[in-house]
Amino acid sequence: MEDIKQYWNEFLNIISEDDEFTAVALLKGSVFVVEEDNKAAIVCSGDFAATHIKKDFLGRIKDFFNDKCSNNIDIDVRVDADFVNEHLMPEEEYQEKSETANNNVEVSNTTKKEVSNNKSNLNDYFRFDNFIQGNNNKYVFEAAKYVSSNPGKEYNPFYVYGSVGIGKTHLLQAIGNSYLEANPNAKVIYIDGSGFRDEYVSSLQNKKPEVFKRKYKSLDMLLLDDLQLLESAQETSKELFEIFQALDSAAKQMVFVSDKPPKELRNIESRLKNRFEKSLILSIEPPQYETRLAIIERKLFDLHTSIDEEVMKYMAENITTDVRKIEGAIRAYLSVRDLMKITPDVEQCEKMGIFKDYFTNKPKLKNATVKEIKKMVADYYGIEMSSFESTDRTKFIAKARHVAIYLSCEYSKKSVTEIGLEFNRDHSSIIHGRDKVKDELRSGSHLFTEINEIISNIS
Numbered sequence: 001m002e003d004i005k006q007y008w009n010e011f012l013n014i015i016s017e018d019d020e021f022t023a024v025a026l027l028k029g030s031v032f033v034v035e036e037d038n039k040a041a042i043v044c045s046g047d048f049a050a051t052h053i054k055k056d057f058l059g060r061i062k063d064f065f066n067d068k069c070s071n072n073i074d075i076d077v078r079v080d081a082d083f084v085n086e087h088l089m090p091e092e093e094y095q096e097k098s099e100t101a102n103n104n105v106e107v108s109n110t111t112k113k114e115v116s117n118n119k120s121n122l123n124d125y126f127r128f129d130n131f132i133q134g135n136n137n138k139y140v141f142e143a144a145k146y147v148s149s150n151p152g153k154e155y156n157p158f159y160v161y162g163s164v165g166i167g168k169t170h171l172l173q174a175i176g177n178s179y180l181e182a183n184p185n186a187k188v189i190y191i192d193g194s195g196f197r198d199e200y201v202s203s204l205q206n207k208k209p210e211v212f213k214r215k216y217k218s219l220d221m222l223l224l225d226d227l228q229l230l231e232s233a234q235e236t237s238k239e240l241f242e243i244f245q246a247l248d249s250a251a252k253q254m255v256f257v258s259d260k261p262p263k264e265l266r267n268i269e270s271r272l273k274n275r276f277e278k279s280l281i282l283s284i285e286p287p288q289y290e291t292r293l294a295i296i297e298r299k300l301f302d303l304h305t306s307i308d309e310e311v312m313k314y315m316a317e318n319i320t321t322d323v324r325k326i327e328g329a330i331r332a333y334l335s336v337r338d339l340m341k342i343t344p345d346v347e348q349c350e351k352m353g354i355f356k357d358y359f360t361n362k363p364k365l366k367n368a369t370v371k372e373i374k375k376m377v378a379d380y381y382g383i384e385m386s387s388f389e390s391t392d393r394t395k396f397i398a399k400a401r402h403v404a405i406y407l408s409c410e411y412s413k414k415s416v417t418e419i420g421l422e423f424n425r426d427h428s429s430i431i432h433g434r435d436k437v438k439d440e441l442r443s444g445s446h447l448f449t450e451i452n453e454i455i456s457n458i459s
């Protein structure tokens with residue numbers, strides 16, 4: 001029998017040499033099993049790994065084996081987290097890891113702090129290969145990668161903005177880490193607005209502003225986070241403009257991150273604002289359902305653990321904006337699991353309120369009746385109210401009807417049977433309509449925006 005397993009190791013070595021970090025992490029985090037002479041499987045810890053392996057690598061893996069082996073090898077990719085946990089680490093290590101998974105989460109967080117490189121303030125954890133791409137961030141991600149390998153060129157400065165906890169700092173630091181990896185002697189500084197202001201103020205107090213100026217003007221790359229924190233520090237922003245000019249004329253890359261676009265920044269040196277407005281400005285949006293699910297899988301993968309898929313989906317459905325909250329929810333779940341030695345399912349999570357501090361609050365509709373909801377939805381889509389009760393099944397009407405049914409189920413406090421009476425339908429049609437919208441929302445469809453707009457019109 002041929003040594004198929006050996007070929008797998010050879011494949012891993014080749015792919016490691018190619019420096020495909022994501023591939024290496026995904027493939028090494030999976031288990032290769034030879035099942036019969038001409039049958040093998042790649043067992044993964046989650047759908048994220050399985051999907052990517054199937055999509056991006058299975059073809060190459062099959063070609064590689066077909067070149068090596070005399071017979072065609074049938075290779076399947078499947079998900080079995082427990083199997084992976086058991087086979088990937090020695091038994092004692094596995095026991096230790098699962099017993100201390102909660103600590104691991106903390107360890108991972110402290111690691112985030114401890115690994116920071118003193119000179120640059122960068123934290124090694126924030127890399128491109130552990131950043132999940134989705135529709136919300138794909139352009140920013142591509143631009144960030146481009147900037148880190150082509151610094152000081154056409155995207156200088158690069159300006160990124162977006163709301164809380166959606167990966168701005170992660171990408172900013174990934175730019176620095178990746179650039180330093182290729183240029184280990186480069187001078188890079190990552191700092192946030194308040195750190196920059198404090199350093200400037202203390203250089204004035206110590207009567208050494210020249211040292212401060214020299215330090216920043218001699219950089220190869222400046223990564224300034226939370227720029228909005230300089231809004232109340234006009235003098236510092238003037239100083240930043242000087243540094244900006246020096247770095248710009250030396251073609252040194254600058255990346256700025258803020259919670260708002262340049263035009264909304266107040267009390268910032270106007271010449272600086274003007275320059276920002278001419279830069280490459282991109283925003284990161286909150287991640288959609290699939291991206292949130294992939295982030296959860298990735299975070300668990302980093303922690304060498306896994307949790308029930310339904311619980312992951314439950315988290316992804318209910319934490320819609322802030323990825324930091326997703327990390328908190330994972331920590332909360334693992335603490336309960338490890339301290340109480342139970343594996344809560346979705347129902348238990350709900351009963352125990354494990355995620356109550358992390359879930360995104362649903363917009364509140366004050367005293368919304370089914371009638372009001374129907375009126376707002378009809379106005380929004382420009383249809384007659386009577387269409388909701390009619391038998392008209394044209395796509396547009398059916399969609400509006402489903403949205404009205406969904407909102408009535410979520411917000412009117414009426415039972416499905418009562419709602420059914422108002423839509424001239426039985427309770428099973430109401431459940432069908434409601435679930436159809438829920439499924440679409442899960443898949444990150446545009447309906448999410450439409451529903452939010454309707455809700456804000458009602459409330």
Ligand SMILES: Nc1ncnc2c1ncn2[C@@H]1O[C@H](COP(=O)(O)OP(=O)(O)OP(=O)(O)O)[C@@H](O)[C@H]1O
Pocket residue numbers: 130131132133137162163164165166167168169170171259295298323324327
């Ligand atoms: N797409 C993603 N893939 C992987 N991890 C992510 C992603 N987006 C956010 N995170 C993680 O979420 C956490 C919060 O992200 P980050 O600190 O970058 O947010 P931020 O947008 O800078 O927020 P703030 O404005 O509050 O500083 C980090 O631990 C980061 O690794």
